[in-house]
Amino acid sequence: MNPQEEINQLTDQLNELNYRYYITADSEVSDYEFDKLLEKLQQLEAQYPQFIRNDSPTHRVGGTISKEFEAVNHRFPMLSLGNTYNAGELADFDERVRKGLDGEPYEYICELKFDGVALSVWYENGVLVRGVTRGDGVRGDDITANVKTIRTLPLRINAENMPAVFEVRGEGFMPLSSFESLNKEREDIGEALLANPRNAASGTFKMQDSSVVAKRKMDCYLYQFLANEEVFESHEESLHWMKKAGFNVSPTWKKCKTLEEVLAFIDHWDIARYDLPLNTDGIVIKVNSIAQREILGYTAKSPRWAIAYKYKSESASTTLESVSYQLGRTGNVTPVANLKPVLLAGTVVKRASIHNANEIERLDLHLGDTVFVEKGGEIIPKITGVDTSKRSLAFEKVQFPTTCPECDTPLIRKEGEANHYCPNEKGCPPQIKGKIEHFIQRKALNIENLGTETIDLFYQKGIVKSPADLYELTKDKLANLEGFKEKSINNILSGVQKSKEIPFKQVLFGIGIRFVGATVAEKLASYFNNIDALAKATYEELLQVPEIGDRIAQSVVAYFQDEENQAYIEKLKAAGLQFIHESTEIVVEGNSLEGKTFVISGTFQNYGRDDLKVKIEANGGKVLSGVSGKLNFLIAGSDAGPSKLQKAEKLGVQVITEEEFEKML
Numbered sequence: 001m002n003p004q005e006e007i008n009q010l011t012d013q014l015n016e017l018n019y020r021y022y023i024t025a026d027s028e029v030s031d032y033e034f035d036k037l038l039e040k041l042q043q044l045e046a047q048y049p050q051f052i053r054n055d056s057p058t059h060r061v062g063g064t065i066s067k068e069f070e071a072v073n074h075r076f077p078m079l080s081l082g083n084t085y086n087a088g089e090l091a092d093f094d095e096r097v098r099k100g101l102d103g104e105p106y107e108y109i110c111e112l113k114f115d116g117v118a119l120s121v122w123y124e125n126g127v128l129v130r131g132v133t134r135g136d137g138v139r140g141d142d143i144t145a146n147v148k149t150i151r152t153l154p155l156r157i158n159a160e161n162m163p164a165v166f167e168v169r170g171e172g173f174m175p176l177s178s179f180e181s182l183n184k185e186r187e188d189i190g191e192a193l194l195a196n197p198r199n200a201a202s203g204t205f206k207m208q209d210s211s212v213v214a215k216r217k218m219d220c221y222l223y224q225f226l227a228n229e230e231v232f233e234s235h236e237e238s239l240h241w242m243k244k245a246g247f248n249v250s251p252t253w254k255k256c257k258t259l260e261e262v263l264a265f266i267d268h269w270d271i272a273r274y275d276l277p278l279n280t281d282g283i284v285i286k287v288n289s290i291a292q293r294e295i296l297g298y299t300a301k302s303p304r305w306a307i308a309y310k311y312k313s314e315s316a317s318t319t320l321e322s323v324s325y326q327l328g329r330t331g332n333v334t335p336v337a338n339l340k341p342v343l344l345a346g347t348v349v350k351r352a353s354i355h356n357a358n359e360i361e362r363l364d365l366h367l368g369d370t371v372f373v374e375k376g377g378e379i380i381p382k383i384t385g386v387d388t389s390k391r392s393l394a395f396e397k398v399q400f401p402t403t404c405p406e407c408d409t410p411l412i413r414k415e416g417e418a419n420h421y422c423p424n425e426k427g428c429p430p431q432i433k434g435k436i437e438h439f440i441q442r443k444a445l446n447i448e449n450l451g452t453e454t455i456d457l458f459y460q461k462g463i464v465k466s467p468a469d470l471y472e473l474t475k476d477k478l479a480n481l482e483g484f485k486e487k488s489i490n491n492i493l494s495g496v497q498k499s500k501e502i503p504f505k506q507v508l509f510g511i512g513i514r515f516v517g518a519t520v521a522e523k524l525a526s527y528f529n530n531i532d533a534l535a536k537a538t539y540e541e542l543l544q545v546p547e548i549g550d551r552i553a554q555s556v557v558a559y560f561q562d563e564e565n566q567a568y569i570e571k572l573k574a575a576g577l578q579f580i581h582e583s584t585e586i587v588v589e590g591n592s593l594e595g596k597t598f599v600i601s602g603t604f605q606n607y608g609r610d611d612l613k614v615k616i617e618a619n620g621g622k623v624l625s626g627v628s629g630k631l632n633f634l635i636a637g638s639d640a641g642p643s644k645l646q647k648a649e650k651l652g653v654q655v656i657t658e659e660e661f662e663k664m665l
């Protein structure tokens with residue numbers, strides 16, 4: 001290949017990888033490989049500038065803006081960071097800084113490189129007015145309503161030396177704990193799992209409904225302050241100021257005066273970072289003095305005064321011994337690789353996830369292959385490649401099964417879906433047991449004293465074959481089972497008894513309609529009020545419910561058309577479960593709100609909107625639908641409508657928070 005051809009080929013390849021990384025979230029190569037390819041292109045471009053293409057990935061930030069949000073021009077471009085993977089390259093960076101500053105002394109601030117999405121948040125007169133994504137670096141998506149759901153981000157601040165207009169930047173992220181519970185929820189309702197917390201964060205910040213974003217408990221660490229005028233002399237000062245003003249600044253940063261101190265910081269966090277509540281993929285080294293930053297300046301893509309040191313995600317090679325196929329509650333079949341045990345990032349790895357049949361095809365897996373496994377942001381390691389030079393002709397290609405490994409029913413793959421699943425919902429043992437486990441979990445019927453093993457036993461003995469059978473358990477039936485003492489029998493029976501008090505929304509979640517998670521169940525319960533109305537609802541009616549889309553509506557209709565499901569619901573009704581929605585119990589404090597009028601806007605910490613309405617009325621107040629001059633109070637939640645707020649301000653209507661409202665009671 002001649003240099004021009006090579007430049008063309010690398011440009012195309014990197015643009016494609018960028019697209020996959022930022023848009024479809026299914027990158028095929030590790031960050032390390034990506035960065036090496038980019039470096040190669042950079043070198044070629046430096047040598048043959050006449051061949052640089054206009055769409056070269058070396059000249060611009062990799063993301064894009066989307067159609068769903070308003071695009072906003074950044075006041076200061078949001079750049080990327082140059083990166084290094086070893087101490088030698090870091091020393092080169094330090095050398096460039098030294099030369100650039102012409103012998104002046106300088107110091108660094110080292111921070112962790114948080115693995116989320118960059119956010120820019122604008123304040124005017126201390127009030128949060130805008131939240132924007134990085135986008136292509138020049139323009140980003142206006143996601144203000146979503147950014148406002150971040151609880152640690154102040155909506156209003158009042159700090160010393162605060163310029164009228166300023167901007168803070170930081171990394172929006174989904175804490176690991178939220179990520180895990182979100183994926184657990186998705187698994188529960190048969191949805192594909194999110195690949196890693198970064199993709200989850202970027203997807204969440206781009207959702208249309210900010211009340212869903214609010215539920216996901218996003219967070220943000222701030223690491224940059226920007227204003228038209230010079231407010232601070234050093235980065236350090238700005239970090240202290242942001243902290244004092246109430247921003248969430250991670251306390252992990254450190255001032256380093258020498259390269260040795262920087263390297264010690266890198267070593268320390270290489271291990272300590274695993275104890276943090278979020279993923280990190282390296283550290284960022286920044287020149288501390290703002291004046292010196294100006295001297296050093298920028299390239300088209302990144303500042304010359306900062307660099308990222310990225311930790312190489314550890315990889316190991318081992319043998320693929322077999323592939324097993326696991327069946328989830330909703331019949332999803334997931335292939336899992338069984339590996340010859342190998343040490344990876346401090347733990348022995350025996351299994352790796354392969355996601356689905358496409359992935360087996362893409363990797364062209366053969367049993368006996370030498371495979372590379374990597375631990376990235378995910379908890380379970382994954383296979384990233386195959387060393388085909390080590391493949392022998394005798395190795396057999398991995399074949400995704402055509403029938404269910406548990407019940408032999410032919411597997412189904414819906415058009416457009418990557419997953420195969422077993423349609424034998426009512427006769428496939430893991431699906432039946434999974435349904436019972438789903439039914440008894442805390443967020444559903446909350447039946448204590450029943451574990452996986454007990455359910456397994458009940459199922460094997462033929463005592464419980466559906467959640468409805470739980471309500472036919474008796475002392476006699478259980479007394480014959482080995483290992484069950486009177487006390488544990490009583491506990492199980494009383495747990496079952498207590499579940500009859502569990503509110504309808506949880507029952508609805510528990511019965512396990514595909515795609516109906518806890519949140520959706522709550523929405524359906526309060527919209528339709530009872531199971532009969534829900535069962536009669538047409539596809540079109542279901543689409544009227546906020547946040548209910550095509551897929552859920554279809555699934556609900558199909559569920560209630562099935563006669564066996566109808567019989568199952570009847571059985572549960574006969575057992576005495578709650579099938580009517582009771583809005584949350586409202587405590588009436590008195591008539592302190594007598595004669596006062598309210599408008600509700602936004603989402604609230606302690607109340608659903610309907611609950612809040614009932615609460616106001618129960619205490620003598622009146623809820624109006626629109627803001628007018630006659631209105632007394634606008635209760636503004638975390639993402640209250642800006643037009644309502646403006647109107648209230650204009651008309652002199654008092655705007656109060658949830659806490660202020662509670663004080664009125």
Ligand SMILES: NC(=O)c1ccc[n+]([C@@H]2O[C@H](COP(=O)([O-])OP(=O)(O)OC[C@H]3O[C@@H](n4cnc5c(N)ncnc54)[C@H](O)[C@@H]3O)[C@@H](O)[C@H]2O)c1
Nearest residue numbers: 017018021027029030031034080081111113114118223284
């Ligand atoms: N595997 C692939 O296919 C693929 C494709 C494209 C990009 N990538 C990876 O993505 C990287 C490019 O992404 P990028 O342009 O977003 O750069 P980057 O993520 O490497 O660095 C810039 C970003 O770091 C973040 N950051 C976190 N903590 C920070 C801190 N304390 N201070 C400042 N910034 C901080 C900010 O969001 C900032 O936008 C590449 O280096 C590559 O590794 C991989």
Ligand SMILES: [Zn+2]
Nearest residue numbers: 404407422428
């Ligand atoms: Zn099956």
